[in-house]
Amino acid sequence: QKEVEQNSGPLSVPEGAIASLNCTYSDRVSQSFFWYRQYSGKSPELIMSIYSNGDKEDGRFTAQLNKASQYVSLLIRDSQPSDSATYLCAVNIRDSSYKLIFGSGTRLLVRP
């Protein structure tokens, strides 16, 4: 079992819809969770971080964390074609070492 798992997609949504991206992780002691956006050939860009159970909102983005079920999700409201990218979930597997383990990413396509 991979430590951080994501559906590779592509996830296709129409412009203006809500895109829902999911990630599960295997290490119960994980403390920090991140979502990165990566455009093709570019470096990952941090868009959300979350540490506590529940929701965290930042503009059109909402991160949701459920430690009991070991999943973290990212909702993108009012999706725009410019949101089309690969979204990487990253988990700090051992808080003391602060190494991030990345999922393989979900490709999101927003149709105009």
Next chain:
Amino acid sequence: DADVTQTPRNRITKTGKRIMLECSQTKGHDRMYWYRQDPGLGLRLIYYSFDVKDINKGEISDGYSVSRQAQAKFSLSLESAIPNQTALYFCATSDPADRGDGYTFGSGTRLTVV
């Protein structure tokens, strides 16, 4: 100037050649990392360093070596390049005192081994 700078941006090299990828940062972070990215496999950790005297292997260190010349510089070497090392390589930094920042990535080096 970028916070994390990688050189070169693109490189084509022949099988068996030694090649060095360089990373420098102005963030003042102690922690630096090298990742490679292959299509469908996400980012995989090669080596990481938590300070100048600390070097640690990641999950795919075979065929690679690193040097931490200073707090700001972390170089990755391929001693004898092989075609399956063709990938996109990223350097990253982090500050554990600032958990909200996650990693700061460089722009990447696209390496092709022919």
